[in-house]
Amino acid sequence: MPDEAGVQIRVQEVVKSFTRTDFDSPLVVLDNLCFSIERGRFVSIIGESGCGKTTLLRMIAGLDFPSKGCVYRDNVKVTALDSKCGMMFQQTLLFPFLTVYENVAFGPRMLKKYDPRQIRGLLQLVRVEEFSNAYPNHLSGGMRQRVSLARALANEPDILLLDEPLGALDALTRMKLQDELVTIWQKRKNTMIMVTHDIDEAVFLSDTIIILSPRPAHIEETLSLDIPYPRNRSDPRFIAARNRILEILQYAGDFR
Amino acid sequence: MKAGKVKAVLICLAPVLSGCLLLVQYFAAPNAGNYTTTLVYPFCVGAVMLMYLALCGVSLINSRIYHAIRRLAPLYCAVFIVLALCDFVSLKTKILSLPFFPWPERLLNQIIIDHAILFDCAKNSLLLLFTGFIYGAAAGILTGILSGRLAVFRYWAEPVLKILGPIPPITWMPFMFIFSRTLFQGCVVMVAFSVWYPLSVSTMKGIIGIKKSYIESAKILGAVNEYKLIIKVMLPLVLPTIFQGLISGMRVACGSLMVAEMMGVESGLAWYITWQRGWGEFTKMYTSVAAICLVFIAVDLLLNCAKKLLVCWQEE
Structure with missing residues (x-):
């Protein structure tokens, strides 16, 4: 495949369909999707429920594979999982039998790269160091997501995939964690790809937003946001970007 | 509040009272037939009661022990009552007689021997x-x-x-x-x-x-x-x-x-x-x-x- 400088992820003519037991025809979720993501970007993917956003993310991770077409990571076709590509899920999938510290150390231990200083640093970064000996069941939802973020970062991934990471949190915790995600991204400069339903969140965090059409999904539009960080939700450019997305999603009239 | 405290003290001391009841019956009531007894059993019961009383003493300064005692006291009380009842139906009245129904003292002695x-x-x-x-x-x-x-x-x-x-x-x-x-x-x-x-x-x-x-x-x-x-x-x-x-x-x-x-x-x-x-x-x-x-x-x-x-x- 052609190499383009700076491109980290390339999705090429990807079609994804699922066979259905009670129907003759397969369910086409993604229809001929093509896009590329440059290294160090914060990209959000938004679209209606069921349009295949999470499936797309899973294909980039190597948890799922296209029915047609290819996904490339660093110019290499994705055929398996890679520790350089981390993922954070909507539900906290922290291991309940491990303490916060051990959860974060899980990845490095598996890769035999365990360094206590790095783990402590990560716990500090997401501000949960005082709970390092607590079990996940004893933490609030926000805390758990912070730990999930630290765990996803522990293997020092080049690409971090975020599948509605803040979807289950209350509005205030969500805003706090959005601020922290921006800070962490700017510090670590890894590529972030986030699936979200929240348009404000997408505008607040990302420099590129990919808007998908309803199923079978194709790219409706790709928006580049040139708004400096940290972003202000009342900035006219912020509001304009949000309205533009709503317009593309054909909901503008409902929300204005 | 005061009534509650009195009730708690009474509940905590109930096992001691039922233990005393057991001992009073053991010594004061005559044995049925030619049944004979030793002092090993009342000595053990007394030792258990003393240990319990010591725990009650500790519970005055340790709230965890107090709560445990408060929770378990009715159960301990019932154990002594059941033992006293066993004595009553076998040792004291022969309602249930030997060789099929030995009383607790006899069992205890047998355990010690065997x-x-x-x-x-x-x-x-x-x-x-x-x-x-x-x-x-x-x-x-x-x-x-x-x-x-x-x-x-x-x-x-x-x-x-x-x-x-x-x-x-x-x-x-x-x-x-x-x-x-x-x-x-x-x-x-x-x-x-x-x-x-x-x-x-x-x-x-x-x-x-x-x-x-x-x-x-x-x-x-x-x-x-x-x-x-x-x-x-x-x-x-x-x-x-x-x-x-x-x-x-x-x-x-x-x-x-x-x-x-x-x-x-x-x-x-x-x-x-x-x-x-x-x-x-x-x-x-x-x-x-x-x-x-x-x-x-x-x-x-x-x-x-x-x-x-x-x-x-x-x-x-």
Whole structure:
């Protein structure tokens, strides 16, 4: 495949369909999707429920594979999982039998790269160091997501995939964690790809937003946001970007 | 508030009062017929009461002990009342008479006399139980993991489990004794078999029930090979279910052990019961029953403590 400088992820003519037991025809979720993501970007993917956003993310991770077409990571076709590509899920999938510290150390231990200083640093970064000996069941939802973020970062991934990471949190915790995600991204400069339903969140965090059409999904539009960080939700450019997305999603009239 | 305090004090002291009642009846009421007694029993009851009183004293400064005593006092009180009732119906009135119904004092003395042989029998029973238990647990966990992870293995294992499941393990006893070289081996196989079934089922169900996303997140974090996934993620996740299987398996195993000892094995607490019953020594038989109760309660407690320790992360 052609190499383009700076491109980290390339999705090429990807079609994804699922066979259905009670129907003759397969369910086409993604229809001929093509896009590329440059290294160090914060990209959000938004679209209606069921349009295949999470499936797309899973294909980039190597948890799922296209029915047609290819996904490339660093110019290499994705055929398996890679520790350089981390993922954070909507539900906290922290291991309940491990303490916060051990959860974060899980990845490095598996890769035999365990360094206590790095783990402590990560716990500090997401501000949960005082709970390092607590079990996940004893933490609030926000805390758990912070730990999930630290765990996803522990293997020092080049690409971090975020599948509605803040979807289950209350509005205030969500805003706090959005601020922290921006800070962490700017510090670590890894590529972030986030699936979200929240348009404000997408505008607040990302420099590129990919808007998908309803199923079978194709790219409706790709928006580049040139708004400096940290972003202000009342900035006219912020509001304009949000309205533009709503317009593309054909909901503008409902929300204005 | 004051009335509440008085009530709490009365409840905490209730076991002492019922203990005194037991002693008063023991000394003041005449024994029935030619029954004779010793001072060992009242001495033991007195010692237990003194220990309890000492705990009550400590509870004045330690709230944890106070709450435990407050919770358990009615139970202790009932124990003394039941013992006093036992004395009443056998020792004092002969409503239930010897040789079938010895009173607590007689039992206690018999335990003291027979302590060496009881200890030896308990040791042999426990040796059998735990040898079988360890083999059964290992086989059960292995079967559970293999059936949980490999569809082919599950295809063949599930019907076997379904057929063997409802049959009580003691049904196989004659076969075990025919095919095993020694009685000990036969009994070990039976105990192991009793643990194997519930543990296989609970481990298999636990592993099948693990959320797919847990496995995926572990894989993303680097636990890519099956061995790491099983050891580091799946087994710890299903530990609560494994313990459920272990505890219920242990109960079945205890039953199988008792039957095996009564039928064939030439040592152990249940063997002692059968032996003494043959001689018409009912008091000795009861001492073994008491020892069995104590041993099995201890084993159950041990397993529950291990569960509490290893599964401390589980939400209450």
